[in-house]
Amino acid sequence: MAGRGLDAEGSIAREGALSRVPGAFAAVVDAARARIAESFGGDRLHSAYIYGSIPRGTAIPRASDLDLLLALHAEPTETDRADVKRIEQDLDRSFAQIDGVGILLFSARTLLSERERHDLGFFVACLCTPLLGDDLADHLPRYRPTPLLARETNGDLSLALPRWRSRAAEAKTDSQRKALSRLVARRIVRTGFTLVMPRWGGWTSDLTEPAEVFGLYYPDRAEQMRRAAITGRAPSPDPAVLRELIDDLGPWLAAEYTAVHGEKAARL
Incomplete structure (x- = not known):
């Protein structure tokens, strides 16, 4: 039976959806998508995700932060980290309705690794909402509260x-x-x-x-x-x-x- 954050099969349901983003944060999400695509376009970005209170629909203007995760085709470099820092600063300066921006950066290989199957893999599959690219959750299992x-x-x-x-x-x-x-x-x-x-x-x-x-x-x-x-x-x-x-x-x-x-x- 579904309930307590589980689906009908008893697996943890994915929380968050772009359709739940509060209106006050819609422009923030659009800008984040555009800046990520501009900076990490081409063959660097595998996929991007948003997580936290904004896609859950519980964000409060001027109090909630913007949380993002980027999955890259290759292992992150110092250039990648510098680009992420610029995106964080740009978005934080541009939108008064958010109180800070944090972007996690990993390779798709790490996120899909056996070592991370029940940590970062779970995080992507259940706590992150797809924003750009092919969803890594398609390659991850369903999770139960074990x-x-x-x-x-x-x-x-x-x-x-x-x-x-x-x-x-x-x-x-x-x-x-x-x-x-x-x-x-x-x-x-x-x-x-x-x-x-x-x-x-x-x-x-x-x-x-x-x-x-x-x-x-x-x-x-x-x-x-x-x-x-x-x-x-x-x-x-x-x-x-x-x-x-x-x-x-x-x-x-x-x-x-x-x-x-x-x-x-x-x-x-």
Whole structure:
């Protein structure tokens, strides 16, 4: 039975569609498509995708960012990364309705690799909406909310914690701490959700619902996860917020994740 983000066969349904893009962001998406085609046309670009709140139809003008993924025929070069940076800056300057632009860059071979089958492959097949080119999802399996998917998507939280601690120690301004709190909170909420995803038996990318689902299985940590979800939507410059996420909830979650699902396969 369909429900909880699953289709009629029990696989995770692809979220997002160009038809769901809010009117306020239609020009942004059109411009992104045009700039990508102009910069990566010819034989460089395999396909391009949009993901996040804009294709899900939940984006808020002046608060939501624009998230894109480019799949290239060859491995990304420094030239490719420089071109991506220019596109990010151009779009961010041109449209006041978006609060930042982020573009992920991979080769199609990497996205389709066996190593990435239950991580980046899942991301493309279920969380990304096609924007340009041939859809890589046609070459990927259908995904279910399994322990394998949980392990390979978020089984590496422990690796992120030292980096976050270093960034928190180096942050000097409110804007730096707000940006970090948003990044950390969102990752922790999503990891908390995938910890319980196989037991719950579904999928969601909404920030509020995952915190509530997590709380069903870990009531002692439920309030902390709710606060993390709030921070993911409304970032905080308060150093105490970062300390709770990085030094308390994060380490506990990483240890529990490893105990339940094991560690994500190592990446080279």
